[in-house]
Amino acid sequence: MEKITEWETVIGLEIHVQLSTASKIFSGSSTAVGAEPNSQASLVDLAMPGTLPVLNRGAVEKAILFGLAVNAEICQRSVFERKNYFYPDLPKGYQTTQLEAPIVGPGKVDIQLENGEKKVVRIHHAHLEEDAGKSLHEEFSDAQGRGMSGIDLNRAGTPLIEVVTEPDMRSPEEAVAFARKLHGIVTSLGICDGEMSQGSMRFDVNVSVRRKGDETLGTRTETKNLNSFRFMDAAIRQEVQRQIELIEDGGTVIQETRLYNGDTQASRSMRSKEDANDYRYFPCPDLLPVVVTDADIAALRATLPELPDAREARFIDSYQLSAYDAGLLAGNRFAAAYFETAAQHSGDAKLAANWVIGDISARLNAEDIAIEQCPVSAENLGQLIQRIKDGTVSSKIARQVFDACWQGEGSPDEVIAAKGLKQMSDTGELEKIVDQIIADNAEQVAAYQAAEGGKQKKMFGFFVGQAMKLTQGKANPQQINALLQQKLAP
Amino acid sequence: MHRKTLTELQAGLAAGDFSARELTEHFLKRIQSLDGELNSFITLTPEQALAQADAADQARAAGQAGPLNGLPLAHKDIFCTRGVRTSCGSRMLDNFISPYDATVVERLQAAGAVMLGKTNMDEFAMGSSNETSWYGPVRNPWDTGRVPGGSSGGSAAAVAARLVPAATGTDTGGSIRQPAALTGITGLKPTYGRVSRWGMIAFASSLDQAGPMATSAADCALLLQAMSGHDPRDSTSVNQPVDNYSATLDKPLTGLRIGVPEEFFPATLDDRIASTTRAALAELEKQGATLVSVRLPSVDLSVPAYYVIAPAEASSNLSRFDGVRYGYRCDDPADLEDMYKRSRSEGFGAEVKRRILVGTYALSHGYYDAYYLRAQKVRRLISNDFAAAFDNVDVIMGPTSPEQAFELGAKKDDPVTMYMADVFTIAVNLAGLPALSMPAGMIDGLPVGIQVIGNYFREAQILNVAHRFQQATNWHQKAPSFGETATAKGDA
Incomplete structure (x- = not known):
């Protein structure tokens, strides 16, 4: 049987987009970046006992604008849920997010490929959620000099939308084209500053490969937290290569989460599906369902840039x-x-x-x-x-x-x-310069006149160069060319 | 002085019979001399209390007395109090000094009330006997070999023993009403959303509600007035005007329709509790009320539904106690995992762990539909039962608890029997309705409580019914003999 060497790549993306609200999604703290660690962490952000979230309506409006921009259905009664897991930069022990009823339903985005073709990438949904804080692993030690981790909760509670696409992209180029398009949409809407190096947009790529013609999707891996188009492109290429080699060597791809390091350009497995958390999602009892009326949607639509x-x-x-x-x-x-x-x-x-x-x-x-x-x-x-x-x-x-x-x-x-960079266009002045060049370079002139075709063309450049040198580049090139052609003619 | 109701003390302060400082000193002295045996307080705040009392006296002198000016009270240790330990009855928060005040604390303070201290409670409000507290069990002043009920057992025992004229409590499945019944006081759980939960440490967010505990319905009305109202910091707090609870206390009961569900009088119910309850209903009939038989067919399912929903929410709510930012942290953790595991294993008691495990299980992948979603459906059925009943009646009444105060340790190793202590109260929380418990008789020297359940935001009507009953009877005035000799010596 003939060995099949044709592989198809299937890519879906999850994009975290930080919304540019002045305050956090569930507290009044500022979302500005660059402040002293924990100086923008309120009682709510610190998850003090007894504190409760209050939804920032501005974040909801920005999410709706996004939905309208990608021609999506807006959920008129969306629900916040708790995603439960322990991590030091997750102060409540759960992330408040959306699962069953996200604010933005199915939508679509057109992308243009470099060959001029258009392609539709379907949006599965986009949901509102809060960002986590940051763990700082350097520069901390206890009295005995043992290493410790610091926690900065300034980012905790920054509003995000997570945009989830269908697995519609077939190459790294398509994925990057989509990512750039999405960047353009959210920055045009003014709902995100688009500063990828600051983490304002972070991409998770789901990649699988299958033999061309196969109906079923291959096992996918997820590479998380890519924060530049270049890293995204490189990470996808590398993962596609890894999966193809693995399968061609008789192995199987396992469903896992991977981390890509942009500095070393290497990726490694972070966790497999087997040891994935059971997040125990359930509706957050501290928040009411988010009700959006037709009038709300119409008013926001009118503001679309x-x-x-x-x-x-x-x-x-x-x-x-x-x-x-x-x-x-x-x-x-x-x-x-x-x-x-x-x-x-x-x-x-x-x-x-x-x-x-x-x-x-x-x-x-x-x-x-x-x-x-x-x-x-x-x-x-x-x-x-x-x-x-x-x-x-x-x-x-x-x-x-x-x-x-x-x-x-x-x-x-x-x-x-x-x-004094004004171009010299005075024919008289330029003529004097050309005459001087011819006088000073009799040998080259003779050689030029003896030469033919390509060789002669090449030698012509010498005289142009001399003219530019004498005029510090200010000579009008068209005029110099014409004068030289005329005066060098045998 | 401690025999007086809040309403009487309010009048005494207004008339200048005594000052807020004198009143505060009197109750502080009483607590200091008598609470050793009851263990109803976790933290006393005498300095702060005297400062607040002096401020209240000055405010009165300046003609700026608030509605509760100078009245002493205690807060269940589930309410965050700025600069004061807020333990929630747990080792986990034994070292936690709250940086802020709960809305309930803030409002009562703004009304002029003086906080004497923080009362004992079941750990994280999980319990019906006050035996799960890290600070040891609270004893019932009617019989110190018995429990005061829970989880607001410290508040109930302190009020019953007249160590404080009133206290705050919280009620997730009966935690105000059941201890009120077991200690012979009056306690009200308001409609879900009537009182802000900001600063009240969450047990089960969709069920938790704060309310007053005092020796009469009139006193509860006074406190509830100050506690209620919309709070933008709690999204589940309802933006609806607050009734004037004291204004309608005396309204005649003529024409009142009282629903009596047969489900609240099961064959297994202690005959004496059933007859005490029926006697109370007869008294209300005498005042012009009509008794109407109603059915609440789904309430039988309320205990199992509750023990899915409440632990599920608790398992998530208690995740923040991880040893990272505040509260208990184990010694010398080897790594992050070890810190989490040991901080939580050592910081939480057995009942809390049991409920976290149950709740985690109920929310787990593959079990969510069978447990959590089904429990939510049952919850809706229960709400529908009440809604149908309230089409025909104004209030619904029955016993508060299927039993009286039991002996310490009697149910410690049998959680399911313990859970059944709340069989009549839990359905009310699942439906989010307001309900009050008040004493309606004595059996074997121990009080019996009855429950008045109202429709949403009908606290005024419940208080009216309870007040009329208390005007005609004296069960609420019965106080335990606990501490009487000691008081005789110490009283000025």
């Missing part, structure tokens, strides 16, 4: 961007706003898009900053593009101007003036 899909369509329509570029820009509401401002100030949407997707993204990524903190304002980018278009600077010099602007040396016009 423009979402990535609508924005993408508008960018294609109004700015004539390609679907791919429009998708990239529309996904992040800050990038989208930046692009639109730059496009308006420059009068050239295509160039503005190229700059945002190209140079600016690269630079932001390299320096690990968000576009909201971009040192070059969208207005200044618009001005720079105008200077390219009106011939004041070449594209090459424009990058130099951009660098200076990034370093805080002023607006493009100020930088161009201060550094």
Whole structure:
């Protein structure tokens, strides 16, 4: 029998999205990050005896906005339940979450793949819950110098929605495309700050493999707490590889929870299904069912901002961007706003898009900053593009101007003036320079004139380089090219 | 002075017959000299009490006396009291000094009441005899060889012995009413949601309710007035106006329809308790009430349903006692697992562990539907039974407890028999209804209690019925002879 080597990957995601409410889901404590440990832990967050939760309606509204954005049914009578387990950063000994009646029912999200195809990823549900605190394992020891753990409950009670997808993704690329899309949706809605490195969005990936054509799903593993798209991609690839090798070697995949370490790029088993907790869910008797009326939903729907899909369509329509570029820009509401401002100030949407997707993204990524903190304002980018278009600077010099602007040396016009970067376009002046180059390089001129085809083309670059050197790059490249062609002709 | 009711003491303070300080000193002295034998208090707070009393006297002098100004009372040690140990009767919280006040504590203090201390109770309110307390059993002042009932046994015994004119209690399955019955006092469990649970250490959140314990219905009315009302810190607290409970106490009972369920008079019931109850009903009939036979067919299932739901909730509620942030932590834990296991094994007593185990089992995967969900269905049936009965009657009455105070240790090793002590009270908690217990007779020198159950938020009606009964009888005035000689010596 022929060995089947074709495998299919099946991926489902669970995404924890921290909701950007000012206070916690069941207490009045602040949700701000970065405070002294336990300085934002109230009696309720500390699970003091006798304390009771009071639901923050703002968290419910944000969850509903999410539901509306993914075309989901909103549960009009959702119920909080207790998920019971012991862990030091879980002060009550249970997490208040939703199980049987989550606030957001089935929905769907369209994703676009790099080959331009569209795909629907179904949302199984999204539920509201509270985040746990953090265990701190370093820097603590008792009087005898024995290691101890610290507990910081500032994060305990931060509202989350956990979004659970159907197993609809078939590759790491699809999973990442979905993750980026979801990031775009929640940040566009303003319900999450999207700061993945801070843990504002955390991904659990459920991965299984099966032979192509198989109807039944393979045994899945869950890799938890991935907090970057890159780690997610790498963790999925590695897990797919591990499972395929395991099965091809005659082994079987066991259902387990795994942890991926982004630094070592290795994953390990955390616990298998056999030693999984029995969480003993039951409805939380301290909280009433969350009742949402049609009027509540209508009022929230009226506040929905423009979402990535609508924005993408508008960018294609109004700015004539390609679907791919429009998708990239529309996904992040800050990038989208930046692009639109730059496009308006420059009068050239295509160039503005190229700059945002190209140079600016690269630079932001390299320096690990968000576009909201971009040192070059969208207005200044618009001005720079105008200077390219009106011939004041070449594209090459424009990058130099951009660098200076990034370093805080002023607006493009100020930088161009201060550094004397204005393009030399005076034909008379350029002609003198070309003449001088020909005079100073008789040998090269002779060789050039003797050469043919590709070799000659290559040698032409030498003269252009000399011209740029003499003008510190300010020579108008088109004019220099024309002059050199003309004067070097034998 | 300690023979007076809260209402009489209130009048005495208002008339200037004595000061709040004198009153407080009198009761503190009584507790100090007599409670050694009863063990009804876990913690006494004399300094704080005297300071509160002085503040009450000053407020009165300034014309700013609250409704309970200067009246001494005690809190069951399940209520969090700022700066004072709040043990819940458990070794687990023996070292716990609460950083905040429960709403009930806050409200009574705002009304001017003076807290003398914290009363003994079954550990985490789990028990019907007050024998599960880490601080030892409470004794019944009618016969110190007997239990006072539980779990609010400390409050009941202290009030019955006139060590304090009134106290707070909590009632999850009968924990106010059963000890009230066994010690001959009056205790009221309000409608679920009438009194805030904020700061009341949770046993079974969907059943727990705080209420007053005193020597008369009128006194309970006075206390309940201050305790009741919506509290935004408790989501299950109901936002509904509070009736004026004292205003309707004297309303004639003409036309009152009293439901008498045959399920509350089973063949196995002690004849003398049955006849005491019927005599009380006859007294109310004499005042113009009509007795109506009603059926509550599902109440037979209330004890098994309760012993699924209450332990299930408790198993989760008590998870926070893990030795991490406060409370008992074992010595030298080897690791986290060891710390959890030993802190909880050493910190909790046997009955608490039994219920955590039962509750954990009932919620476990594969058993949830068979136990927890079925119990919830039974709960709905019981509520429906009461709702149907209340279509035809105003209140429902019967005995509070199938038996009188029993001897210490008599049921210690037989939890199921102990659980049956609450057979008549539990259904009321499952339905969330208000109910009161008051003394209605004496058998063999021990009090017998009867129960008045009302419809939701009809506390005023229950208190009215109880008050009219107490106006016509003197069972509530009977006090045990406990401590009489000692008091004669010590009384000024």
